[in-house]
Amino acid sequence: MDTINRLKNIKETLWINPNYHETKPLEKINGFGYVYTKAAQNRFMRFLPYIASAFPETAEKKGVIESQLIEIDNMKQLFNENGTYIKGNLFLKDDARLPIAGSVKARGGIHEVLKIAESILQHEKMLQPTDNYSIINSDEFREFLGRYTIQVGSTGNLGISIGRTAARMGFKVIVHMSSDARQWKKDLLRSEGATVKEYDGDYSEAVKNGRMESEADPNSFFIDDENSQDLFFGYSTAALRLKVQFNKAGIIVDDEHPMFVYIPCGVGGAPGGITFGLKTLYGKNVHCFFAEPTEAPCFTLGMASGKYNEICVQDIGLSGKTAADGLAVGRASAFACNMMKEVLSGTFTVEDKQLAVYQNNLMESEGIYLEPSACAGFHIFNMQNSDEWKTYINAHELGDKLENSTHIVWGTGGGLVPENLR
Numbered sequence: 545m546d547t548i549n550r551l552k553n554i555k556e557t558l559w560i561n562p563n564y565h566e567t568k569p570l571e572k573i574n575g576f577g578y579v580y581t582k583a584a585q586n587r588f589m590r591f592l593p594y595i596a597s598a599f600p601e602t603a604e605k606k607g608v609i610e611s612q613l614i615e616i617d618n619m620k621q622l623f624n625e626n627g628t629y630i631k632g633n634l635f636l637k638d639d640a641r642l643p644i645a646g647s648v649k650a651r652g653g654i655h656e657v658l659k660i661a662e663s664i665l666q667h668e669k670m671l672q673p674t675d676n677y678s679i680i681n682s683d684e685f686r687e688f689l690g691r692y693t694i695q696v697g698s699t700g701n702l703g704i705s706i707g708r709t710a711a712r713m714g715f716k717v718i719v720h721m722s723s724d725a726r727q728w729k730k731d732l733l734r735s736e737g738a739t740v741k742e743y744d745g746d747y748s749e750a751v752k753n754g755r756m757e758s759e760a761d762p763n764s765f766f767i768d769d770e771n772s773q774d775l776f777f778g779y780s781t782a783a784l785r786l787k788v789q790f791n792k793a794g795i796i797v798d799d800e801h802p803m804f805v806y807i808p809c810g811v812g813g814a815p816g817g818i819t820f821g822l823k824t825l826y827g828k829n830v831h832c833f834f835a836e837p838t839e840a841p842c843f844t845l846g847m848a849s850g851k852y853n854e855i856c857v858q859d860i861g862l863s864g865k866t867a868a869d870g871l872a873v874g875r876a877s878a879f880a881c882n883m884m885k886e887v888l889s890g891t892f893t894v895e896d897k898q899l900a901v902y903q904n905n906l907m908e909s910e911g912i913y914l915e916p917s918a919c920a921g922f923h924i925f926n927m928q929n930s931d932e933w934k935t936y937i938n939a940h941e942l943g944d945k946l947e948n949s950t951h952i953v954w955g956t957g958g959g960l961v962p963e964n965l966r
């Protein structure tokens with residue numbers, strides 16, 4: 545059965561990207577290279593003193609927004625006991641514990657808000673690149689930024705990332721939420737002073753309305769998850785952080801020691817950005833796969849059909865509804881598709897009920913809580929007997945190297961889920 549038919553029939557699917565080009569330099573693909581990641585990283589660096597002072601939970605790390613890389617041997621053991629043998633080392637990148645946002649959305653969302661604030665303040669001559677940015681944490685700056693509004697469409701976590709950061713800086717904040725969004729996420733945002741608007745339709749509906757409302761107000765900025773480059777390159781800085789952690793832990797990535805990364809995917813911005821960053825650092829030695837729910841496989845659908853953002857999951861009769869609320873997206877980001885065309889190794893889909901299994905297993909074996917969306921990456925290990933996986937491994941001559949490989953499952957969210965809802 546071809547990929548589109550499998551998706552249509554709600555069958556779990558591993559799609560290998562036929563256009564994956566392992567050695568082509570990123571700049572040659574569409575003009576974006578490492579300098580974009582570096583520029584975002586430099587912006588975070590300029591803002592360190594501000595972040596450390598405005599968000600006390602980051603003070604200990606001096607304003608660096610960081611999560612742990614955790615070796616999860618007990619989880620690997622549990623897979624093993626259940627008949628799934630994992631060759632190589634297994635790590636969790638615990639972005640659920642990223643400060644401020646409690647999800648992978650931290651780096652992207654915060655970066656875009658910082659960029660907007662910086663450009664306004666520099667334009668008004670209130671801020672120079674050489675200033676100590678902690679001056680922004682003052683009533684004067686908050687009052688000034690309060691003349692502007694930041695709006696965003698969100699299934700929840702992007703709203704939290706952007707809403708909390710922007711509200712703390714003094715901006716007015718409007719978050720346009722899809723019906724899937726969890727109540728506690730709306731409550732949290734309202735408690736921080738954001739306006740939350742709710743829509744009956746799906747995520748695209750929320751984004752569309754947000755975009756329209758923002759365009760009508762000259763002092764409003766819309767953070768556009770379906771197209772944003774500033775989100776994308778904010779996410780990409782994760783790779784620079786990971787490299788530091790690899791060096792510290794003595795983890796080697798080279799021709800003999802491949803790295804595999806599995807990242808849950810909604811519109812594709814967060815996993816796309818992370819993949820882009822990793823590719824600039826590790827080239828053909830990193831293999832990146834996105835994970836999606838069977839009911840909302842928008843990225844797989846867009847890539848496999850070649851229609852990118854011009855097709856949505858409802859077009860093939862899927863509901864787009866899933867317990868993985870962070871991934872409940874019907875249509876992929878045009879920018880992310882374009883950036884991933886020749887860079888992404890593949891994608892896979894997973895049933896909701898399986899996410900709950902990984903969620904429980906991770907809690908049982910490692911004592912780590914993730915929200916359902918964030919567990920999607922684990923499913924790859926149950927697809928390693930498929931023809932698609934074997935073909936990929938053979939095509940890239942990885943068979944003998946798997947025992948030396950490092951697998952990273954990206955744990956993308958759940959850190960702020962209230963105890964009573966876990």
Ligand SMILES: *Cc1c(COP(=O)(O)O)cnc(C)c1O
Pocket residue numbers: 647648649701702808809810811812813814815870871873915917918956957958
């Ligand atoms: C948003 C989100 C993702 C995916 O990010 P996209 O940019 O939408 O692809 C993955 N996991 C969680 C928990 C998220 O909130």
